[in-house]
Structure formats: structure tokens, C-alpha cells
Amino acid sequence: MNIAVVGLGALGIAFATFLKISGNTVFGITKEKYLKNFEKNTVRVKGIWGEHTACLDGIYSDPSQIKEKIDLIILTVKSYDTEKALNQIKPIVRKETLILIAQNGYGNYEKAVEIFGKDKILLSRVIFGSKVIDKNSVEITVNADDVRIGDPSKTVPENKVIYVVETIKKSGIPASYAPDVYQILWDKILYNCALNPLGALLECSYGKLADNRHSRQIMESIINEIFKTAQANSIKLRWKDPDEYIKHFYENLIPPTKKHFPSMFYDLKSGKKTEIDALNGAIVKLAQKKGIKAPTNETITLLIKFKESKSV
Secondary structure, eight states, X not given: OEEEEEOXXXXXXXXXXXXXXXXXXXXXXXXXXXXXXXXXXXXXXXXXXXXXXXEOSXXXXXXXXXXXXXXXXXXXXXXXXXXXXXXXTGGGOOTTOEEEEOOSSSSHHHHHHHHXXXXXXXXXXXXXXXXXXXXXXXXXXXXXXXXXXEOTTSOSOHHHHHHHHHHHHHTTSOEEEOTTHHHHHHHHHHHHHHHHHHHHHHTOOHXXXXXXXXXXXXXXXXXHHHHXXXXXXXXXXXXXXXXXXXXXXXXXXXXXXXXXXXXXHHHHHTTOOOSGGGTHHHHHHHHHHTTOOOHHHHHHHHHHHHHHHHHO
């Protein structure tokens, strides 16, 4: 396939490296200020999936510089850059091009559908941990499950979705087809909202959060508010009630990632903007839309925004 990866950060470098070494034509799209980080178009991965180096077929800040016909665009930018990135890639989106949303939080898929239409957008839930260790290098630290890929609208032919899944799987990244991907993504939203901002604020691992009764109380309040907000917005979750999810959260999700620190922790440490508006902030807006409150999520959002302003 001819593939363009938009956003060469922790996740984008991982996708680009594996897809290139498995025989695809892969281009990277990054901000102009970062082009100097990728000498000779080289990207590297190390960690639990081994050490790999790839030379991409081109890295650009302007997608229109790509002259090949692109089959698949993988969007890995931070959620606050989603709309800008979607508008930027318009010159390389043709009739047959599919766009795979591989980002955290709520609203990215919805924005892509608004701009390009349902029949071009695939959604994924990514739950492997990747962190930047050098300008063009990342380390894969943990993998909790396959990258789950599907089409929430059911308008993309199933065989095309499965072809994308198989391409990613053959590259060495565990992946599987998920017709219920939208609900699976909400599982991750629950997980991220409960863990990421609190881990960033308290500067501790997921395991430490789960071990302390005070942080557990906060996380459970966040989860309860999300269930209430989802129900008010007719968003179907995979769990019958918050208690069922909370049991799964502590018993199955925390153990394999107990030593993991959230990306939001590293964002705050390096003075970067976080994705809080696509996580707990999005929950607050969805609650307000229905005239209800999500006070714990709102407090967490405000605390992260304070930390962001302090680091600027």
C-alpha cells in the first residue's frame, strides 16, 4: 500500500517504521520545525517488539509534495491538531483513499466524518504504549491489546477494512477487525479519563493510582460520571453499568500497565499542551449539552489546564 502517516510522534513513528519494513511505501507528514529531526528520512523503534530502523519514502511538512496516489492515511496527531491536519491532507485524499483515525479521545472521528464523509473514515483503538526516546526514535513499552480497527458507519466495504487490518498486522503491529470499534474506543476513553490526568497531576504510575484508596475514589467518580453522560447522549457502552466496568478496570486493565506513566505526564513535564479537551474536557461538554454536571471530570480538566498554563 501507499501510506501517509500524519504526525511523527510516539505513535506515528511506530506505525511508519513497521509499515515500511514490511514492504509498504510510507511517507511521513510532520510540522516543518521537526523536519530536521529526520535525517535521511530515518525512523527507529526499540522495545518489546524488537529493534527496527526504516528509511521512509519521504517526510514532508506539506502533504501536496507527495506525488504518489495514497491508499491509506493514518492520523496520529494530538487531538488539538486534528482539524488542522484533516484540512492539510485534502490535496492527497482521492476517491479511493481511506483515512484511519488512530488518536486518543472523543471528537476526532466525528470531525473527520464532518470534513470527508463517513465512507472514507476508519476508526481504531490503539492501546500499546510508545514514547519518544530521541528525535526520530521511539520505544514500545507495553501492549495491552490488539489495535482494533473498524468502520462505525458500516459504509466502507468490509473487505477494504479487513485489508487495512491485515496490512497493519503483517507489519508486526498486533491488529484485528472490530465491527464494534466505536464502543471499544469508548472503553479507552474511560480508561484514559480515569488514569491519564490523575497520573499526570500526581506524577505516578497507573499501579500507584490503583493501590491508593483516595485516588481510586477519584477514578471511580470519573467513571461513574462518564457512564451517566454517555447514557444521556445515547452513546452505547459495552458495559451494563459502572460497577461492571470498574471491576474489569482493576482486575484486567491495570495489571499489565501498572508501571506505565501517562503520556500526559510527559507532556506536562516538557511544557507541551495536553489532550485534556478530548478526554475529561469532552465529557464535561457532553454533560453540559444535556443539562447535567460532571464535577469530578470538570475539576480534573481545570487542574490540568492550570498545570498547562504554569508550564508555558
